[in-house]
């Protein structure tokens with residue numbers, strides 16, 4: 001198992017300073033939708049970079065207030081090629097990518113400013129660290145997979161067809177990745193990766209473009225043993241493990257019941273931190289861009305997404321996850337509950353170390 005030689009140190013340091021775990025935010029796209037944004041569009045959430053940047057900032061802020069340490073930008077489905085097919089020039093497209101990072105940075109600035117003045121402002125730095133009030137607040141630039149750009153749900157199948165080679169994937173992502181990295185995020189989140197080929201393309205791009213911002217690789221799975229394409233999850237995670245630029249490896253937008261087994265499999269091939277942020281367990285129907293419950297019925301559109309999986313967070317932490325959040329259809333309430341569950345898992349751990357002794 002590879003150990004990073006510097007590129008993953010920042011994330012390990014943030015984790016150490018935070019006491020071992022960090023809370024990732026919840027869904028961005030579906031939460032924008034819950035606030036009334038229309039994502040029935042090939043650009044999906046990236047559409048809001050033009051139509052509703054204020055709403056993106058609000059959702060980021062809601063997650064920070066709910067306890068997220070990491071907010072993920074609205075660039076998941078923002079690609080130069082996607083923008084171009086809508087008549088957006090290359091320059092304007094690059095500006096929108098940079099804007100996605102700026103919006104998250106603005107939300108962080110507003111949050112940090114409020115935190116230092118609010119009623120719970122810690123009296124000094126020592127108090128602040130002890131109370132968790134100074135946990136890091138980080139911006140992760142989202143890079144959605146090629147399948148996200150295709151807008152046909154293929155981030156959940158990994159079926160890109162034979163003509164899509166590793167070189168083609170590298171060419172597709174290269175400039176977008178560079179623009180996002182140059183915008184100065186703290187992390188780069190390669191999300192919803194459905195196959196090994198795309199992970200290999202990302203790993204090579206990180207090296208070739210000398211991207212020094214710590215990245216995480218996060219895969220989707222439908223069966224708990226492999227990435228969505230059928231490539232064994234251990235092989236996919238091994239690609240991430242062997243790239244010194246990758247700071248964490250994990251799973252997102254996958255049903256909660258598969259997460260524990262996937263953490264255990266990933267931990268067999270890497271000692272890098274493990275990130276998990278499942279969806280609510282509903283299924284995405286690409287044709288209608290809607291979510292249905294496991295029985296195939298409509299998932300209730302704007303209804304409050306569940307926080308059901310939160311009872312598993314302690315178990316996931318024990319299995320080896322150190323970054324935990326939510327993906328599609330989760331909400332700030334989910335993140336608040338995750339944050340509480342992680343604190344409780346810590347407390348339970350401490351109780352184990354110092355068992356109560358009735359009689360001395």
Ligand SMILES: C[S+](C)CC[C@H](N)C(=O)O
Pocket residue numbers: 029041042044077147148149150151152153155192253284286289328
């Ligand atoms: C994470 S999925 C729900 C994003 C939307 C998808 N790429 C589509 O355009 O249909």
Ligand SMILES: N[C@@H](CCS)C(=O)O
Pocket residue numbers: 026027028029030045072076142191192253327328
């Ligand atoms: N960060 C993205 C992931 C979609 S699978 C979002 O939450 O919209």
Ligand SMILES: [Zn+2]
Pocket residue numbers: 252253279327328
């Ligand atoms: Zn998702």
